[in-house]
Amino acid sequence: MSEGVLPRDPFERRSFLNWFLGTSLGAFLVSVFYPVTRFLIPPKTGESAAASVTLDLKAAAIKPNTGQIFKFGSKPGILVRTPAGELRAFTAVCTHLNCTVQYREDLQHIWCACHNGHFDPNTGMNIAGPPPRPLEQYGVSARADKIVVSRSAPA
Numbered sequence: 001m002s003e004g005v006l007p008r009d010p011f012e013r014r015s016f017l018n019w020f021l022g023t024s025l026g027a028f029l030v031s032v033f034y035p036v037t038r039f040l041i042p043p044k045t046g047e048s049a050a051a052s053v054t055l056d057l058k059a060a061a062i063k064p065n066t067g068q069i070f071k072f073g074s075k076p077g078i079l080v081r082t083p084a085g086e087l088r089a090f091t092a093v094c095t096h097l098n099c100t101v102q103y104r105e106d107l108q109h110i111w112c113a114c115h116n117g118h119f120d121p122n123t124g125m126n127i128a129g130p131p132p133r134p135l136e137q138y139g140v141s142a143r144a145d146k147i148v149v150s151r152s153a154p155a
């Protein structure tokens, strides 16, 4: 054996290799399971506490047999002027699998494109397709140049 060169301890190398493989495996497992866990258990999002929303719309400018989506807190709502001229507002979240509904002028009612669900524009009642429940109805109050939609159901 030459002078100045120490023999390498095979146990030292082995323990380093074990440490390296152990931490690599740990990092790999964390990088795989953390995103999967975050996907399966999404963070809780609180329901918007907003009791009402004011829309910058003039009621007189909304034509009969039309509908438009608006944002109510974190969820979409739909404002409808029925063919008879009544203003109605509902949640725009379909009661089947949570797709956003829309107003179909040709059908004269609210429609969900995901699975062909149909809702009555006067009551939000589910009238055809797979939706199991009506759309939640909101109160609508037309002011001079604004429309106030509130969570309280119309009287």
Ligand code: FES
Binding pocket: 094, 095, 096, 097, 098, 099, 112, 113, 114, 115, 116, 117, 129, 130, 131
């Ligand atoms: S999500 Fe609306 S009909 Fe299925």
